Amino acid sequence: MKFSIDEQAKSELMDSLKTANLKFQAVYPGDKPDRQPVHTLYGGANLFSSDSIVKIGSAALKSFHTYAPNFVALAKVLKLEGFEHLPDTLNDIEWLGNYLANASADERKNHPGWLSYNVYQKITKKLETEAVEDFRIDFEDGFGNRPDDEEDATAVHAAKELAEGMRNGTISPFIGIRIKPFTEDLKFRGIRTLDLFLTTLLAETGGKLPDHFIVMLPKVTIPEQVTTLVRFFEIIEKTNGLPHGTLKMETMVEATQIVMDDEGRNPLMRIVRASEGRLLAAHFGTYDYTASCGITAKYQTMAHSVCDFAHHVTKVALSHTGIFISDGATNVMPIGPHRGDNLTFEQLEENKAVVHNGWRIGFNHTMHSLVNGLYQGWDLNPAQLPMRYAATYNFFLSSYDDALYRLKVFVERAAISTLTHDIFDDAATGQGLLNFFLKALNCGAITEEEALATGLTLDEIRSRSFYKILQGRRAAAKA
Structure with a gap:
């Protein structure tokens, strides 16, 4: 058998290709097996306390059971698969629930009510045990621009509350802080808040950070903003005796310039490289991004086509890098307009209509994200959490x-x-x-x-x- 290339020449060619292949694999190692939270809940730093996560879970569960007292109610609001075959009377609903709870696997699988029953039970359990997967103590949009002394005091207080939550075991599995952006007018404020927060937290905990702690840097447009945060991380780590690389970050895709720069290129990989291995995730900012595209407030929703474009470009840029990608938030809150214990029948019905409409919007937005391969998104209020899980469980179980x-x-x-x-x-x-x-x-x-x-x-x-x-x-x- 004759060959045109000898073994030495073939070996040299393969070695050259190996170098290029390994370089490519280093850039694109593939998706991480690590758990990715299905959502990130943002809350104003001024409102954060050591038991905030517990209170949020209780509020989410109460809202869910108030407006969906059983699995049939949920199925009919969201039009889950098989909803049209489910009963209307409470007695029949109770009987069906008991039947599905005790039926065999085959009987459940073949019943039109099994999907909605299963989704409902999983939502209830989730809200009871781990309603909030990921939380950001927010010093940006959720906090606003306040006097320096007020933000200083809030940074110290929030850090102490987080330390207390760590001791009490009342924080979420993933948690972090969102600072102000490193734009020219806010860069000093962002660094000052982060310095105060981390220094106080590490002093309170003896140099320990919560598990899965992360710093969100919003409105990133150039790699130098990320590089600056990395250099600051190094100072904090050295000063507090933390191993190099301990502090991690995420960024936000919320300006057109992070999707396409002044040379017509997507800059996301340059931003990833600037993080020197510290960047874990990129989150989409629905409302800043649509505003930067000139979309008026009425039409700034997750369903807008400009958002889909940004999502797809981001996925193309970051796929197989191991960077998690998160969608944005629904800004329609499922909260009734009437408060109090002595509401009229009409007021109660209006509350229910408003909440159910908000549920449908949030559910459909999350389903849209999931169908497009985005498995995480933001939430802004406890009342949104039930639909986050409703869509997630419906997507996978169906x-x-x-x-x-x-x-x-x-x-x-x-x-x-x-x-x-x-x-x-x-x-x-x-x-x-x-x-x-x-x-x-x-x-x-x-x-x-x-x-x-x-x-x-x-x-x-x-x-x-x-x-x-x-x-x-x-x-x-x-x-």
Whole structure:
């Protein structure tokens, strides 16, 4: 058998390609297996206290049960799959709930009320146990521009409250602070607040930060703003004895210049590089971005086409880098106009209509984000949390059976290709299905048992690499 290239020349070519391939892989290592919160709740720093997260959860649960007293009510408001087949009377609803709670897996699966019942139960449990996944103590839009002495005092107070929450175990799994942007007019205020907050927090906790603590730098337009924050992080770490790289950040995509710069390029990767490995996420700012596009206030919504454009450009720029991407917020609050304990029937009905309308808007916005591959978004009020989880659980549970069947088929085909030494050439689709199950598992939409029904182990699912799963199974078959 003759070849046109000798072994030495071939080896030199492959070594050259290896260098380029490894450089590419360093830039695009793939999605992280880490848990990504499904939302970030923003709250004004002046209102933050050590038990804010607990109070927010209670308020969210009360709102949910007030305006959706049972799973049928929720299904009919949101028109969840099968809602038209559900009963209207309370007795029939109660009977159906008891039936679904005690039915076999096959009976549940084939009943038109199972999806809405399952979604409702998961929302209730989530609001009772972990209503807030991620929280930002906000010194920007949620706080406003105030006198320096007032913001100084708030920064110190909020840091002490966070330290107290850490001691009491009353903070969210992910938490952080949003400072003012590093624009020319606000850069000193942003640094001053962050310095006061971190210095106070570390003094109160003996040099400890909360788990998954992050600093949000808003309105980033140039890499130098990120570089400045990184240099400040280094000073804080050195001064307080923290290991280098401890402090992490996220940025906001909320100006047209972060989507396209003055040379017609997308600058997001330059901003990622400027963070020197500290940037974990990019969050979309719906209302600043639409305003920067000249959209008037009435039409500044997440459903606007300019938002979809920004989302897609951001995903193209950051896909496979390991940077989490978050959508923005719905600005319609599901809060009734009438308050008090002695409301008339008409006032109660008006409250319900307003809340249900807000629910539908929030639910549809979140579903739109999920369909477009954005698995995180903002919330601005406790009353929005039920629909965040309603959309998330509906998205995953309504697709579970189909995704389960398809992934099982892929796993079986991979096993056959392993035994017959054929090439399994559709791993990209398998990877997409694998990502679906990992995200569904991480957000609590499905249980570990439901994930194992795929035929994969939890370690294989969490490896987040269908290619590595195939390699592992081929290696095991040969052994």
